[in-house]
Amino acid sequence: MKTLGQESPLQQGMARRQFLRYAGTGAAMAAGVLTIASCSKDHSATVTNDHVDLGSGDIAILNYAYALEQLEAAFYIQVAASPYANQSTYEKSLFTDIRDHEVAHREFFKAALGTAAIEGLTPNFSTINFSDRTSVLAAAKAFEDLGVSAYNGAGYMIQKVDYLALAGKIVSVEARHAALIRNLISPGSFADSTAVDANGLDGAKSPKDVVPIANTFLSGKKILAPALGIY
Amino acid sequence: MNLFNIIDEIQNVDPEFQERISPRRDAIKNMTGFGTKLAAAALPFAFSALFKKAYGQTTSSVNDVLNFALTLEYLEAYFYNQGLAQGALIPSADKGYFTTVAGHENAHVAFLKSVLGSNAVSSPTFDLTAKGAFADVLTNYNTYLAVAETFEDTGVRAYKGQAGNLLGNQIVLTAALQIHSVEARHASAIRYLRASKGATIKPWITGSATVYNDTGISAVNASYFGENNISQGGVDITSLNAVSGKTTYAAAVEAFDEPLDKASVLAIVSPFIVS
Numbered sequence: 001m002k003t004l005g006q007e008s009p010l011q012q013g014m015a016r017r018q019f020l021r022y023a024g025t026g027a028a029m030a031a032g033v034l035t036i037a038s039c040s041k042d043h044s045a046t047v048t049n050d051h052v053d054l055g056s057g058d059i060a061i062l063n064y065a066y067a068l069e070q071l072e073a074a075f076y077i078q079v080a081a082s083p084y085a086n087q088s089t090y091e092k093s094l095f096t097d098i099r100d101h102e103v104a105h106r107e108f109f110k111a112a113l114g115t116a117a118i119e120g121l122t123p124n125f126s127t128i129n130f131s132d133r134t135s136v137l138a139a140a141k142a143f144e145d146l147g148v149s150a151y152n153g154a155g156y157m158i159q160k161v162d163y164l165a166l167a168g169k170i171v172s173v174e175a176r177h178a179a180l181i182r183n184l185i186s187p188g189s190f191a192d193s194t195a196v197d198a199n200g201l202d203g204a205k206s207p208k209d210v211v212p213i214a215n216t217f218l219s220g221k222k223i224l225a226p227a228l229g230i231y
Numbered sequence: 232m233n234l235f236n237i238i239d240e241i242q243n244v245d246p247e248f249q250e251r252i253s254p255r256r257d258a259i260k261n262m263t264g265f266g267t268k269l270a271a272a273a274l275p276f277a278f279s280a281l282f283k284k285a286y287g288q289t290t291s292s293v294n295d296v297l298n299f300a301l302t303l304e305y306l307e308a309y310f311y312n313q314g315l316a317q318g319a320l321i322p323s324a325d326k327g328y329f330t331t332v333a334g335h336e337n338a339h340v341a342f343l344k345s346v347l348g349s350n351a352v353s354s355p356t357f358d359l360t361a362k363g364a365f366a367d368v369l370t371n372y373n374t375y376l377a378v379a380e381t382f383e384d385t386g387v388r389a390y391k392g393q394a395g396n397l398l399g400n401q402i403v404l405t406a407a408l409q410i411h412s413v414e415a416r417h418a419s420a421i422r423y424l425r426a427s428k429g430a431t432i433k434p435w436i437t438g439s440a441t442v443y444n445d446t447g448i449s450a451v452n453a454s455y456f457g458e459n460n461i462s463q464g465g466v467d468i469t470s471l472n473a474v475s476g477k478t479t480y481a482a483a484v485e486a487f488d489e490p491l492d493k494a495s496v497l498a499i500v501s502p503f504i505v506s
Contacts, residue, residue, distance in 0.1 A: 080474075094434070100474070104482055108486075112466060155394070155405060158398070168490065169463065172387050172412060176419035179415070179418075183423050199341075200338030200342060201413065202413045203409070
């Protein structure tokens with residue numbers, strides 16, 4: 001597995017530049033902690049004072065998925081616990097199902113990662129009005145579309161075929177969720193041009209694009225992953 | 232054929248390509264020495280070897296996956312194009328769903344053909360009744376919905392089953408995953424439509440210890456064999472904590488879709504293929 005020391009000189013230079021830029025804007029204390037995290041050749045996740053490091057290699061990808069599933073599970077737990085006004089029985093049953101799927105995904109990654117698992121993250125859903133159907137559905141759509149794009153975009157980074165198979169088993173369930181939520185918002189919008197391109201391809205986003213979005217829903221410790229180029 | 236232009240182009244879409252073919256850039260230097268010893272006619276083979284070294288896959292094995300996918304997409308595209316062409320089959324309220332799905336399946340056909348180029352297989356001739364098993368598929372909307380549902384669920388399983396053959400291949404695996412999740416969106420939408428017509432069906436595949444096919448249609452059992460698996464990566468999902476108590480069997484089935492191997496998929500679609 002690759003560590004920073006094995007990167008090409010160009011990549012190393014890039015990493016160092018980005019790292020220094022980050023460190024320069026951050027607090028001096030944080031920079032000290034980050035140096036330790038960045039130089040770590042350990043593949044397991046590292047917890048720093050104010051960040052959670054996903055680790056490297058397949059562990060990083062699994063922790064990345066675990067982090068996203070933690071967010072989704074927390075979101076749907078709140079949706080189910082405090083239903084929006086005039087929620088139909090049908091919608092209530094759908095949200096209960098989705099909550100249970102996301103909790104199962106979260107618990108699965110936690111069990112599969114064992115001691116390499118990142119800690120529990122603290123979500124911050126202050127931008128979502130849980131008593132309003134429109135707000136909840138919009139947030140659900142954003143989470144599900146993002147989740148699908150995240151799995152699609154990280155699939156090729158997975159080195160072990162068994163892990164790729166597991167990601168495949170989960171991403172299609174996320175896509176089923178995304179389509180359902182979209183149909184609840186507007187019937188027939190399950191895979192419209194905002195989700196699927198002219199070639200009939202769904203979204204694919206790199207961890208570099210997804211993590212900053214996920215971080216906006218976290219209070220306290222944010223996610224970083226130097227091994228994935230996320231500082 | 233300029234091999235080095237091709238490497239440059241791959242490098243554009245897959246910046247790690249050179250890293251893949253060797254831990255160090257030496258590989259390219261090696262190729263130069265190697266290449267000068269080869270006749271021009273042998274270059275495609277050298278290219279093929281390079282691909283195998285990069286991704287552990289031969290171009291022919293990748294093409295096999297893509298042609299398998301193309302065959303399924305031909306069937307789906309034909310099914311939806313035919314459905315939309317029947318004036319009285321799809322209620323006008325539901326037409327938008329099928330126009331969207333048909334558009335994607337036709338786009339998948341065009342996309343896969345463009346990737347495969349001259350290696351693309353041509354479309355088989357299809358019998359949408361599957362030798363009479365679904366005799367009224369183009370006249371009875373309920374039958375049409377049921378067949379659509381099984382096509383989509385099977386398509387999801389088929390792509391999932393091929394992912395491992397594309398391990399690490401940024402270009403082809405990513406595209407396959409992007410098609411795979413679109414098929415899953417379709418499956419969810421078709422199931423949602425069926426539910427709106429009174430069928431007891433969820434957008435996701437559910438099940439129990441004894442039920443693997445949740446569609447209520449025994450003729451499509453083969454498309455759902457194994458979907459009630461609850462063991463993932465050595466973890467029994469029903470042993471995991473839920474919001475209260477342990478994860479139910481149904482939730483464990485729903486939370487993970489199962490792959491299907493190529494032979495099983497071909498056995499499922501073969502009744503739909505005349506020649």
